[in-house]
Amino acid sequence: MSDRLRGERWVLDRSGCGYPRSLDNVRKPPDKLYGIGSADVLEGGLAVIGARKATPYGRGCARRFAGIAAELGVAIISGGARGCDSEAHKAALDVGAPTIAVLGGGCDRLYPAENRGLFQRIVDAGGAVVSEHEWDFGPRPYAFRERNRIIAGLASAVLIVEAGLPSGTFSTADNALDLGKDVLVVPGAITSFSSRGSNRLLLQGAVPVVDDESFQDALLRCGCSLCSPLEPEAPVHHDDPIVEAVLSCPMRQDELYEAAASLYGSAEASKRLATSLAQAEADGLVARYADGRWGPVVHVRR
Secondary structure, eight states, rough: OOOOOOEEEEEEEHHHSTTOGGGGGGGSSEEEEEEEEEEGGOOEEEEEEEEEEHHHHHHHHHHHHHHHHHHHHHHHEEEOOOTTTHHHHHHHTTTTOOEEEEEESOSSSOGGGHHHHHHHHHHHOOOOEEEEEEETTTOOOOOOOOOHHHOOOOEEEEEEEOOOOSSSSHHHHHHHHHTOOOEEEEEOOOGGGGHHHHHHHTTTTTTEOOHHHHHHHHHHTOOOOOOSSOOOOOOOOOHHHHHHHHHHSSSSSHOOOOOHHHHHOOOHHHHHOOOOOHHHHHHHSSEEEETTTTEEEOOOOO
């Protein structure tokens, strides 16, 4: 078939050589792993997962932290889905690091189909596209939750960058905890629906990732191999109080107008608000979310 991924194909039997021994400890270890690419990169990486319908904040966090880990030589494992998963894979590819996509269907029934180019890039860059299902097995809803145990099993730790409630991300976290692995979580605003699941995991004892340094410390504790320490990055400050408000918490347009009116008066509020948001958006600091709110954009550190 012309739409199949190009690359070396392999099947790893649980009783044979090359099978990732870390999967022996997961619930219902897969009897076989079907893959395309390199089978040598399957164990010991960092799983980076999050919402499919991610906000710019979630996408930015996925790119940022996956990119930092990849630059330090850590393989990135994710599920190949839209949103945070895709951003994590791309961040690894951008720095030339291997990344592994664990699919819910067979490797010849790629899902989502629009990520075929991304999956090919993963294979071409020395990573792998993997499934516990035979090549032509079609994607099923239950299979995506089941594949989460494989993501957790292959990884040394799991990083969740954004998750709402309810969220399938919780099954990956539960599997990681069952295996005695650390779950790292990027906190979000308490008013953000997209971060309710993330914040709930923090309440339950997940490891908070609040900046680059705390992320590096967490990687060290998890046993991930680092090449060099990270230099702390100066925090972003802005002298416009409207922009500072948006950077601290996503806000609706009416909430922003009320804030502008309290600062500048109702006569100037609309003009000052439009000017502030336009400049901050042009500077790459804020963005309009899919739900209409304005919120911060997280940039990948280079």
